[in-house]
Amino acid sequence: MLSHKSKYALKALLALSEEYGNGPLLIAEIAARERIPKRFLELILLELKNQGVLRSRKGKGGGYVLNKPPDLLSVGHVLRMLEGPLAPLPCVSKTAYEKCVECHDERTCGIRLLMKEVRDATAAILDSTTFADVINRSRANRRGERALTYSI
């Protein structure tokens, strides 16, 4: 399960992606739009800024902006930043590999082979999906729903 923090982060980044090119967004604006506790969101955006995902400007006309276009920012990248490795076990992580101290033989450990499958499936989805993709799929879905509604 994702933490609330990560979920909020994804929603905030999605809002910032939708607004990309239209100048900065206020924390307060994002908090209101996505119904996220404002003070908590501040911390989250600050962390994303320190990690290089966001840029900010203080004072009037300030706010937060994506540091690069939404089609160059993958969900997997952000989640690894906030939650750590996508892998269910450290011994199958590509980005944060660690040996299981109790394991006799990693190469033939059945649990490991299975968890590697899970990791690969998860990473395939999350690393190939950018925030631009998320927006597009959401829009496609909205259109689909409307079409469905009209067709009744």
Place this chain on the structure above:
Amino acid sequence: MLSHKSKYALKALLALSEEYGNGPLLIAEIAARERIPKRFLELILLELKNQGVLRSRKGKGGGYVLNKPPDLLSVGHVLRMLEGPLAPLPCVSKTAYEKCVECHDERTCGIRLLMKEVRDATAAILDSTTFADVINRSRANRRGERALTYSI
């Protein structure tokens, strides 16, 4: 990431699956074989017993036994028991659905659509894999390794 508890549980169940049909296994025996802290393993096996996955017998010749054959016990079933839903967000869980309080429109939420994909991929793997499968794949892998070694 799985907790140590879950990892230990899977390894213990794997040991019990390998021994299925050969009478009960002692906690101490499993702990030694899989290098799991014995006292911690007691708690884990007790929980698995209370959940109906294991059966135990006290006294001499006692120990733990799987409650049903390893080809009828899926990894997904066990993990849900110990870790809760496989889904990254409660709003995409099939077994423990919950609405996100802050969400405006669940049907078009892009984050949700993406996480549903992840959930489905994960569940497809873990629900279709039994402990018998894990053993078989591990054995196949061992044979493969040996063959590879010989072929050099």
Place this chain on the structure above:
DNA sequence: ATTTACTCTATCGTTTCAATAGACTAAATC
């Protein structure tokens, strides 16, 4: 100078994690 808005540090109550400990109880065996 003043307002606006982000920045940083600290704190807090709760829960989970990963064990550890000890007393207890059931079941074989001798």
Place this chain on the structure above:
DNA sequence: GATTTAGTCTATTGAAACGATAGAGTAAAT
């Protein structure tokens, strides 16, 4: 039926993470 073997149950513990909340501070426009 005493004794050993081995699982059962409750409690505790220390550390860390979770999910905020609070307040003082600082940079940048107007």
